[in-house]
Amino acid sequence: MTRPPRFPSPRRLAMLAALAAALAAAPAAAQTSADATKPAAKPAAADATKASAAAPKPSRAPSFAGRDDVRAFVAEMVERNGFDEAKLNAVFARTRAAENAIRFMQPAPPGFKRSWIAYRARFVEPFRIREGLRFWRENADAVRRASERFGVPEEIVVSIIGVETIYGRQLGDFRIMDALATLAFDYPRRAAYFREELEQYLLLAREAGFDPLDWRGSFAGAVGLPQFMPGSIRRHAVDFDGDGRIDLRFNPTDAIGSVASFLANHGWIRGGTTHFAATLEDETRAKPAVEAGIPPSLTTLELAALGVTSPQEIPVGEKLALIDLPNGDDTTHYVLGANNFWVITRYNRSYFYAMAVIDLARALKDERPATQASAGR
Numbered sequence: 001m002t003r004p005p006r007f008p009s010p011r012r013l014a015m016l017a018a019l020a021a022a023l024a025a026a027p028a029a030a031q032t033s034a035d036a037t038k039p040a041a042k043p044a045a046a047d048a049t050k051a052s053a054a055a056p057k058p059s060r061a062p063s064f065a066g067r068d069d070v071r072a073f074v075a076e077m078v079e080r081n082g083f084d085e086a087k088l089n090a091v092f093a094r095t096r097a098a099e100n101a102i103r104f105m106q107p108a109p110p111g112f113k114r115s116w117i118a119y120r121a122r123f124v125e126p127f128r129i130r131e132g133l134r135f136w137r138e139n140a141d142a143v144r145r146a147s148e149r150f151g152v153p154e155e156i157v158v159s160i161i162g163v164e165t166i167y168g169r170q171l172g173d174f175r176i177m178d179a180l181a182t183l184a185f186d187y188p189r190r191a192a193y194f195r196e197e198l199e200q201y202l203l204l205a206r207e208a209g210f211d212p213l214d215w216r217g218s219f220a221g222a223v224g225l226p227q228f229m230p231g232s233i234r235r236h237a238v239d240f241d242g243d244g245r246i247d248l249r250f251n252p253t254d255a256i257g258s259v260a261s262f263l264a265n266h267g268w269i270r271g272g273t274t275h276f277a278a279t280l281e282d283e284t285r286a287k288p289a290v291e292a293g294i295p296p297s298l299t300t301l302e303l304a305a306l307g308v309t310s311p312q313e314i315p316v317g318e319k320l321a322l323i324d325l326p327n328g329d330d331t332t333h334y335v336l337g338a339n340n341f342w343v344i345t346r347y348n349r350s351y352f353y354a355m356a357v358i359d360l361a362r363a364l365k366d367e368r369p370a371t372q373a374s375a376g377r
Helices: 010-025 045-052 068-081 085-093 099-105 116-123 126-138 140-150 154-165 176-186 188-208 230-236 252-265 283-291 300-305 339-347 351-367 370-375
Strands: 275-277 321-327 330-337
Touching: 068 085, 068 176, 068 188, 099 176, 116 321, 116 351, 126 140, 126 154, 126 351, 126 370, 140 154, 140 252, 154 252, 154 339, 154 351, 176 188, 188 230, 230 252, 252 339, 283 321, 321 339, 321 351, 330 339, 330 351, 339 351
Parallel strands: none
Antiparallel strands: 275 330, 321 330
């Protein structure tokens, strides 16, 4: 869980105010993008699933057998996890490079201007809302139990599954082994991360007793209705229907419980809010608050010193982050992210993603028939 909030020292307030004043005096010198301070985000779910539709079928691409880097990885797996060397080499001999996985992982081209309005429109739209209401109705008991057990609002759990896969309609068609091996050995920018996920996937396959070449998912190696990476499956997934196994690919009940478990394990505060409205006196003056990033670390006093306030009442001692949602050449939208906003970014580090989940959740809750809500209690 998060640590108790600490009130700012006078020295910290003075430093923030001084920095804001300096930026206001010399705005031309303060052109560093706020995005540079944020963790790298995995691709947005809609992009991932769209890319998955173009996934190549394993065929003539070269295998990973015999490569020095793969041999070194196999040796580590044998030493650290007790794998059988011959059997693991046989798995890599059947593993094929997934070139499209690398292509879909590439960052946006230079000059690309992100638009929160355009991004939001892909997720908060009639079809996804209609499917979300259907999914919620058909799985009302599991959603209710997950919310009660883990403290996460029902609509947030339903929304995440909708943003990720449109309730199982877009699960991805890459072989997970192909995607993870390709990104682990042929994508240097994130190789360390994907080698860890490849290790987690092979451990998961051994524990659950399935062939690593059998599972399919996104180009980044995410699996099932909630698009969990292998490490998240091993750490956070739960057998929520009590049938003795965890199945995120075909079992909505396990997927629902696992999403709530993930958020709770990352510090979701039961009954807490996700964000507050933000009012800025001057964007340049507020820039230090944007660049502070997440997790939330600023109090209302610190934010006020930078010209950032809210029309809403904020609890005393609440730690916040100033979240910027750019709109290309149009006006940037800002909100004050609370702890639970930060928790959603543990699922996907994009601010756009977190806000889309929140807005879809609100739309689902607003559209849910009163009779359905009463029946779910």
